[in-house]
Amino acid sequence: MKSVEVTNLGIALGHGAKAVNILPDVSFTVEQGECFGLVGESGSGKSTVLRCISLLLEHWRGTVKIGGASVRDMGVIERCRTVQMVFQDPYGSLHPRHSVRTVLYEPLRIHNLDRRQERMEQALRDVGLPISFLDRFPHQLSGGQRQRVAIARALILEPDVLLLDEPTSALDVSVQAEILNLLSDLRARRGYTYILVSHDLAVVDYMCDRFAVMRSGEIVEVLDRAALENNSATHDYARELISASIAYDRAS
Numbered sequence: 181m182k183s184v185e186v187t188n189l190g191i192a193l194g195h196g197a198k199a200v201n202i203l204p205d206v207s208f209t210v211e212q213g214e215c216f217g218l219v220g221e222s223g224s225g226k227s228t229v230l231r232c233i234s235l236l237l238e239h240w241r242g243t244v245k246i247g248g249a250s251v252r253d254m255g256v257i258e259r260c261r262t263v264q265m266v267f268q269d270p271y272g273s274l275h276p277r278h279s280v281r282t283v284l285y286e287p288l289r290i291h292n293l294d295r296r297q298e299r300m301e302q303a304l305r306d307v308g309l310p311i312s313f314l315d316r317f318p319h320q321l322s323g324g325q326r327q328r329v330a331i332a333r334a335l336i337l338e339p340d341v342l343l344l345d346e347p348t349s350a351l352d353v354s355v356q357a358e359i360l361n362l363l364s365d366l367r368a369r370r371g372y373t374y375i376l377v378s379h380d381l382a383v384v385d386y387m388c389d390r391f392a393v394m395r396s397g398e399i400v401e402v403l404d405r406a407a408l409e410n411n412s413a414t415h416d417y418a419r420e421l422i423s424a425s426i427a428y429d430r431a432s
């Protein structure tokens with residue numbers, strides 16, 4: 181699997197005089213096989229970082245390398261087979277009139293991969309769904325099952341890196357744990373590298389080896405998961421964020 185190096189990533193969004201420097205200058209490195217979290221308040225730029233890495237946004241400054249190769253220098257096919265994204269909302273990310281078979285078949289067709297039926301069946305098995313689900317449509321699936329299909333779609337091209345943008349926050353609490361367990365097992369078995377955006381430090385604690393605390397488009401501190409236990413953050417904002425989360429957990 182591959183490491184990710186983000187160096188001096190910057191982007192302005194909006195047009196003309198209204199353009200806002202959303203990410204002034206972000207740098208971080210994720211080891212191969214690591215789960216690296218991005219946390220911070222709403223609007224701090226976490227999703228924007230993922231959208232730049234995946235080239236959903238293109239007009240950014242700086243460099244993003246995966247396994248030493250710049251994502252900009254990869255062709256679309258190579259990039260899709262290197263990095264895939266899973267979105268927050270499985271309702272929005274699956275086409276309502278496309279069966280699971282179509283969802284999983286399309287990337288195999290576009291990338292001209294062989295053994296398509298076998299790969300589709302394996303992808304469903306990997307995410308804990310029965311093969312019969314190939315003939316279901318999104319409205320015939322629960323929220324958790326939809327997110328499993330979205331994960332299967334991301335994995336079917338056998339990427340090295342998964343970008344996870346709040347992958348459980350649209351789901352019921354009981355289902356959230358199932359999806360986190362699935363993602364965690366897949367990483368343990370296959371060694372994927374994850375970058376996980378979450379506003380929930382309990383999710384980060386469960387999933388991540390290290391995490392970056394973001395504020396106003398900047399990384400204020402990178403911490404080990406262990407820092408959550410005794411709140412050993414040194415930056416004021418990171419310490420406040422962790423304290424607020426601990427206080428919230430104790431109250432709920």
Ligand SMILES: Nc1ncnc2c1ncn2[C@@H]1O[C@H](COP(=O)(O)OP(=O)(O)OP(=O)(O)O)[C@@H](O)[C@H]1O
Pocket residue numbers: 193194200202220221222223224225226227228229379
């Ligand atoms: N297309 C756009 N044009 C202008 N501003 C944008 C655009 N997309 C995002 N922004 C702004 O960029 C900032 C960062 O947004 P982003 O979605 O990356 O934050 P986030 O930390 O992921 O927030 P959340 O947790 O709410 O998803 C926000 O202030 C947002 O309003």
